Amino acid sequence: MANLLLAQGNTVQRKLRLIFGLGVLSLVVTIPMLAQVPPEAGKPETPILRIYGPGGPAPAMKELAQAFSAKRKVAVEVTAGPTPVWKEKALKDADLIFSGSEYMMTDFIQKDLPGLLKPDAVHTLYLRPSAILVRPGNPKGVRGVRDLVKPGLRVLVVQGAGQLGLWEDVVGRTGDVALVRAFRKQIVLHAANSAEARKAWVADPTIDAWLIWNIWQKASPDLADAVPTEPAFTVYRSCGAAVTTRTQEFALATEFLAFLESAEARPIFAKWGWMTGTSVIKSTQSARRAVIRTKP
Numbered sequence: 001m002a003n004l005l006l007a008q009g010n011t012v013q014r015k016l017r018l019i020f021g022l023g024v025l026s027l028v029v030t031i032p033m034l035a036q037v038p039p040e041a042g043k044p045e046t047p048i049l050r051i052y053g054p055g056g057p058a059p060a061m062k063e064l065a066q067a068f069s070a071k072r073k074v075a076v077e078v079t080a081g082p083t084p085v086w087k088e089k090a091l092k093d094a095d096l097i098f099s100g101s102e103y104m105m106t107d108f109i110q111k112d113l114p115g116l117l118k119p120d121a122v123h124t125l126y127l128r129p130s131a132i133l134v135r136p137g138n139p140k141g142v143r144g145v146r147d148l149v150k151p152g153l154r155v156l157v158v159q160g161a162g163q164l165g166l167w168e169d170v171v172g173r174t175g176d177v178a179l180v181r182a183f184r185k186q187i188v189l190h191a192a193n194s195a196e197a198r199k200a201w202v203a204d205p206t207i208d209a210w211l212i213w214n215i216w217q218k219a220s221p222d223l224a225d226a227v228p229t230e231p232a233f234t235v236y237r238s239c240g241a242a243v244t245t246r247t248q249e250f251a252l253a254t255e256f257l258a259f260l261e262s263a264e265a266r267p268i269f270a271k272w273g274w275m276t277g278t279s280v281i282k283s284t285q286s287a288r289r290a291v292i293r294t295k296p
Contacts, residue, residue, distance in 0.1 A: 046073075046074060046075055047074045047252055048074070048075040048076075048249075049074065049076045049095045049096065049249055049252055049253060049256055050079070050090075050094055051065065051076065051077065051079070051094070051095065051097070051098065051256075052089075052090040052094050052096075052097055053078075053098035053099060053241075054080060054081070054082070054083070054098075054099065054100040054161055054162060054193075055081050055082070055193075055194055055195055056100045056128075056161075056194060056216070057080075057099075057100060057215075058080035058081075059215075059218070059219050059272045060239075060268055060269045060272040060274060061078050061080065062080075063272075064259065064265050064268055064269075067264065067265075068256055068259050072252075072255075074252060076256070082161060082192075082193045082195055083108075083112055083161075087113065090113060091113060091246075092246075094113075094116065094244045094246070094247070095243065095244055095247040095249050095252075095253040096241055096242065096243050096244060096247070096253045096256060097113065097116065097117060097244060098125075098239060098240065099162070099238075099239065099240045099241070100162030100239060101162040101163075101164075101237040102237070102238055102240065103164065104161070104162050105117075105122055105240045105242070109122075115245065116244050116246060117242050117244060117245065118245060121242040121243055121245075122241075122242045123241055123242065123257060123261070124238050124239075124240045125239045125240055125241060125260055125261060125269070125274075126269050126274040126275055127237065127274070127275045128213050128215050128236065128237070128239070128273055128274050129214055129228070129229065129234050129235070130166065130170050130211065130213060130214070130234055130235045130236075131211075131212065131217065131226045131227065132145070132148065132209050132210070132211055132226070132227040133201075133210040133211075133212055133216065133217050133223075133226055134208065134209050134224060134225050135205070135208065135224065136222070136223075136224065136225055137225065138225050140153060140208050142208070142227050143227065144227065144228075145170060145171060145179075145183075145229055145230060145233040146179070148183060149179065149182040149185075153186055153208050154186065154207050155186040155187050155188065155207070155208065155209050155210070155211060156187070156188065156189050156201060156207045156209070157187055157189070157190055157191070157197075157210075157212075158192075158193060158194055158212060159190040159191065159192060160192055161192070161193035161194055162194075162213075163194070163213070166211065166237075167187070170211065170229060170233050170235050171183045173233050173235070174232055174233070188207060189207070194212065194216060197212065198216070198220070198223075201223065202223065210224065211229075213237070213273070214226055214228070214273045215272055215273035215274065217273075218272050219272070241257055241260060243257055
């Protein structure tokens with residue numbers, strides 16, 4: 001009887017030692033495996049904001065992306081140009097989209113980027129005015145829109161990409177249909193977008209004037225001088241932005257959107273030709289001071 005009890009005790013001890021050994025082995029194997037798994041598997045350690053939009057607002061957006069990146073210690077990638085160039089990638093990984101006009105943003109929502117943006121997520125940021133770009137030194141002496149219908153003048157316009165109907169809106173603002181007729185005869189190219197128009201401007205020096213936004217001269221000052229369109233003809237369109245529905249960095253994207261409207265961002269937008277609240281106020285104040293100084 002005693003021998004039987006002793007044998008059973010030895011068996012129990014061997015089983016306990018086996019169970020304990022397996023447990024220790026499992027712990028030894030599991031701990032290194034756990035140590036190799038990052039806290040958030042599949043997500044980069046440094047957050048990356050991916051931003052897409054047209055080329056017009058790009059210089060300001062890229063400078064602001066650098067400023068925000070340095071400030072928040074995060075990566076910010078801005079991809080800009082004609083929509084077809086970046087559309088498919090944006091549908092997969094965009095955190096924020098910016099536009100070059102209100103109708104462009106609506107097109108993004110309704111047809112170009114289906115499901116990526118919600119109408120109530122859109123923030124209109126700043127405006128920029130129409131302008132006439134001329135060859136450096138303004139050899140044809142263009143002073144405004146009416147000069148563009150002078151015989152022999154060759155004019156470039158953009159048909160889309162934030163400028164759909166721009167030339168017609170500018171030239172037709174006074175209700176003078178004869179001016180619209182005369183202007184149309186001067187157009188030598190209706191470019192599909194601003195990038196295509198820029199290529200044409202560089203390739204064909206016989207083009208005398210380019211009706212577009214003032215910001216394009218700011219981006220390429222060596223290629224052209226800018227002549228403001230007269231107040232009676234000037235048209236303004238906006239830059240807007242929206243956080244996407246598929247972003248994995250909602251808080252960071254929302255913070256960047258707020259940054260675009262901050263006191264730090266406004267001077268950068270103004271530098272690239274955009275009308276910010278501050279620049280408009282300063283311009284108005286300067287004009288008033290000039291009027292006061294000229295009073296007897």
